Amino acid sequence: MTQRRQRDEAALRAFVEDMARLLGDWGFPRMAGRVVFTLMAADERSLSAGELADRLSASPAAISGAVRYLGHLGMVNREHVPGSRRDRYRLVDDSWYEVTVAKMTLLKTLADAAAQGAEAAGGAGTVAGSRLANMRDFYNWVQESMPTLLDQWAELKAAKAGQPPPDPIAPAVADPAVRPW
Structure with missing residues (x-):
């Protein structure tokens, strides 16, 4: 029986920051890079703006601008949560x-x-x-x-x-x- 490997949250946080920095060096907005790679590294299918802000220690305004930018690129979809004023954000399948x-x-x-x-x-x-x-x-x-x-x-x-x-x-x-x- 194969054992499932454990997530290394510290390594994933470092990965997200490294990828955002790399994309930033190429002109991609750094916060958008942080958001897209946080979504890519998440086991959840979607995350709320609050969850993204918590994971990235970022302001709601920074998250809002990043998801708006990623939505414009067609990389992230916003999904309304029924019965709530909140939205969740998910990567478009095969976004790249x-x-x-x-x-x-x-x-x-x-x-x-x-x-x-x-x-x-x-x-x-x-x-x-x-x-x-x-x-x-x-x-x-x-x-x-x-x-x-x-x-x-x-x-x-x-x-x-x-x-x-x-x-x-x-x-x-x-x-x-x-x-x-």
Whole structure:
């Protein structure tokens, strides 16, 4: 019989802070990072704002701003508690995957902006134009490659769960003209 390992609350708190710091270094709001990783590390399916504030030793205002930001990104859902004025917050299933799919058009936006910059700099034959054209080409390549990567991830995840593979990402999601946000 296998023994279930015990949670190490101190290590989980350190993990949450480390991940929030890492995301903060990349420009993600630190409190939003703390909230999302607190939700990820929780055994509960959802947490109230008060529970989040207690776990993070944070003010209700800080929690409110963070969950609003995460909701805007599509990473956290707010669920009303029937018979109460309180809400609970839960991660969207596969939130990292879903955010990536939803924001794929950002890559097209970056590629288009880089193309405009390359043109304004005198084309790919100039030093600045070459840098900007390389940026354009990179983001076009990433956008073209992303649906395949996301499909591979969905297949791997399904295989790990013993489920049939999902349908591939719909072409409309990968279509650069579609802007879901």
